[in-house]
Structures are given as C-alpha cells and as structure tokens.
Amino acid sequence: xxxxxxxxxxxxxxxxxxxxxxxxxxxxxxxxxxxxxxxxxxxxxxxxxxxxxxxxxxxxxxxxxxxxxxxxxxxxxxxxxxxxxxxxxxxxxxxxxxxxxxx
Numbered sequence: 335x336x337x338x339x340x341x342x343x344x345x346x347x348x349x350x351x352x353x354x355x356x357x358x359x360x361x362x363x364x365x366x367x368x369x370x371x372x373x374x375x376x377x378x379x380x381x382x383x384x385x386x387x388x389x390x391x392x393x394x395x396x397x398x399x400x401x402x403x404x405x406x407x408x409x410x411x412x413x414x415x416x417x418x419x420x421x422x423x424x425x426x427x428x429x430x431x432x433x434x435x436x437x
Contacts, residue, residue: 336375336386342396348387349412354437356429357410358388359398364406366424373426377433384437411436 339345339357349355358374360367371388378386391398391406401410401417409429411419419432 336378336388339387339389339397340394342394342400345387345389345394345397346415348385350415351385352414353383353385354433355385355387355412356433357401357412358386359391359401359403359406359408359410360388361391361406367407370407370424370426370429374429377430380430381433381437384433 336358337348339348345357349357356377358367358371360371362368374386374388377384389397391403405422407422407424409421409432410417411432413436418436421428421432
C-alpha cells in the first residue's frame with residue numbers, strides 16, 4: 335500500500351529509516367502523474383522490501399519546497415535519511431530499474 339504523506343515532519347520520519355523509500359511527488363492536475371499513479375501503487379506489491387509513499391505538492395507544499403520539486407512527477411529515492419537518487423518524468427521502466435539498483 336502507498337501512504338500519502340501529509341506533513342514535512344511525517345516525511346522526515348519516513349525517510350529516516352534504513353529501508354529504501356521511493357517518494358512520488360504528484361499533483362491531481364498532472365496528467366502524467368495520474369497515468370503512472372496506479373503503476374507506482376502496483377510496485378508496492380512487487381517490491382515488498384521497499385516503502386512507497388506519495389506527496390501531493392499542493393497539499394504538502396512545505397515538503398515539496400524543501401525537496402526542491404520543480405516538475406511532476408518527480409521520484410526521489412532515500413536511504414537512511416539521505417536522498418540517493420532522483421527521476422523526473424513518468425517512466426515506469428526507469429523507475430523500476432532504479433529501485434532494483436538501489437534496494
């Protein structure tokens with residue numbers, strides 16, 4: 335299951351763990367975000383050892399600003415509280431390749 339992150343404090347707590355965390359920075363008005371959303375959610379079942387979360391850039395603008403989000407969808411990969419990679423755009427194959435490389 336993909337968790338929607340509501341606050342910056344919640345985001346900080348989630349990415350602080352040792353497990354790989356993939357963050358989908360999304361928006362309801364973003365067509366490519368809506369297209370890749372179900373595929374991103376399916377990845378949570380495909381990779382049970384990885385945590386998948388979403389940040390709505392309009393609802394949680396503090397987190398989006400702190401992470402320097404300028405385009406949607408943007409995916410950040412975190413391990414141990416540190417950003418280890420980033421992907422901009424709705425490319426499911428690249429998203430999966432980075433998960434496999436980083437987990």
